Amino acid sequence: MSTPQKTEFEKTPGWLDWYAGPSIPRFRLPAGAVDAHCHVFGPGEEFPFAPERKYTPCDASKEQLYALRDHLGFARNVIVQATCHGADNSAMVDAVQSSGGKARGVATVRPGVSEDELQRLHDAGVRGVRFNFVKRLVDVLPMDGLRQVADQIGPLGWHIVIYFESQELPGLADFFLGLPVPLVVDHMGRPDVTKDVDGPEFTGFLDLMRARDDIWCKVTCPERLTTTGPRALGGEQAAYRDVVPFAKRVVEEFPDRVLWGTDWPHPNLKDHMPDDGLLVDWIPSIATAEESQRKLLVDNPMRLYWPEEG
Numbered sequence: 253m254s255t256p257q258k259t260e261f262e263k264t265p266g267w268l269d270w271y272a273g274p275s276i277p278r279f280r281l282p283a284g285a286v287d288a289h290c291h292v293f294g295p296g297e298e299f300p301f302a303p304e305r306k307y308t309p310c311d312a313s314k315e316q317l318y319a320l321r322d323h324l325g326f327a328r329n330v331i332v333q334a335t336c337h338g339a340d341n342s343a344m345v346d347a348v349q350s351s352g353g354k355a356r357g358v359a360t361v362r363p364g365v366s367e368d369e370l371q372r373l374h375d376a377g378v379r380g381v382r383f384n385f386v387k388r389l390v391d392v393l394p395m396d397g398l399r400q401v402a403d404q405i406g407p408l409g410w411h412i413v414i415y416f417e418s419q420e421l422p423g424l425a426d427f428f429l430g431l432p433v434p435l436v437v438d439h440m441g442r443p444d445v446t447k448d449v450d451g452p453e454f455t456g457f458l459d460l461m462r463a464r465d466d467i468w469c470k471v472t473c474p475e476r477l478t479t480t481g482p483r484a485l486g487g488e489q490a491a492y493r494d495v496v497p498f499a500k501r502v503v504e505e506f507p508d509r510v511l512w513g514t515d516w517p518h519p520n521l522k523d524h525m526p527d528d529g530l531l532v533d534w535i536p537s538i539a540t541a542e543e544s545q546r547k548l549l550v551d552n553p554m555r556l557y558w559p560e561e562g
């Protein structure tokens with residue numbers, strides 16, 4: 253009899269592991285706050301990384317994710333399928349199913365996915381699929397295949413999470429606007445924060461948000477978008493100031509369609525790994541009033557991911 257082969261994965265050279273020992277945030281999250289963008293990686297021995305992956309991460313297990321949730325003061329998570337797992341949703345689904353109802357998932361599926369598989373994912377707690385247009389992360393799929401998936405998920409009440417870089421938006425906007433379900437934009441469409449917040453690029457993104465009232469935005473990843481910092485490390489209470497005007501603008505114009513998440517375990521960061529406690533302390537710089545904080549952290553994610561509790 254053969255025994256299961258032990259898998260061993262070597263991390264991508266230069267890989268930055270998630271930050272152990274994050275601080276306790278000074279900003280007290282409102283009761284019921286949702287970390288609406290985070291991932292699990294493996295562990296690789298139990299949930300092997302996909303052959304088609306573009307990076308090999310460190311492990312980041314569901315237990316570690318849930319420990320961080322409790323440490324930071326979140327009540328729930330939305331776990332987004334990480335590209336290193338391709339369209340094998342096992343690790344994400346296992347994490348969601350072990351959460352006692354405190355997590356929902358966003359899956360990656362391939363065109364041609366069966367109705368049975370979608371229903372299985374739904375029953376496990378998945379409420380959306382992710383379409384990724386970032387070429388360093390995936391082999392971008394043809395639009396008609398994606399359109400087919402979009403048509404299939406409508407009856408389940410799911411949405412599509414879209415990840416793209418700002419310079420690609422002009423070529424993608426018409427496709428997005430033709431999709432028949434709500435859309436959730438990852439990381440504000442990755443603006444170049446060295447450009448003017450009132451300039452044509454970010455205005456193009458805001459125009460996408462204005463074009464339909466069911467397009468949502470994650471005001472996330474200042475640690476990824478920043479160019480001048482300062483970094484959320486060493487007790488810094490005013491981190492990532494260059495990203496604040498962009499996120500604040502979105503929160504102010506679309507208070508009922510914004511989400512926030514840690515992005516733990518922060519795949520592919522090159523410069524530094526943030527202290528997640530200090531990332532939470534960044535929230536009041538972009539959502540300054542108690543009401544907008546409650547919408548961002550509780551009401552909005554609950555409406556999208558746990559509508560039955562509304």
Ligand SMILES: O=C(O)c1cc(C(=O)O)oc(=O)c1
Nearest residue numbers: 333334335336389515519520
């Ligand atoms: O910018 C990234 O590298 C990145 C990667 C992934 C993923 O690999 O799924 O997810 C993210 O939210 C961001």
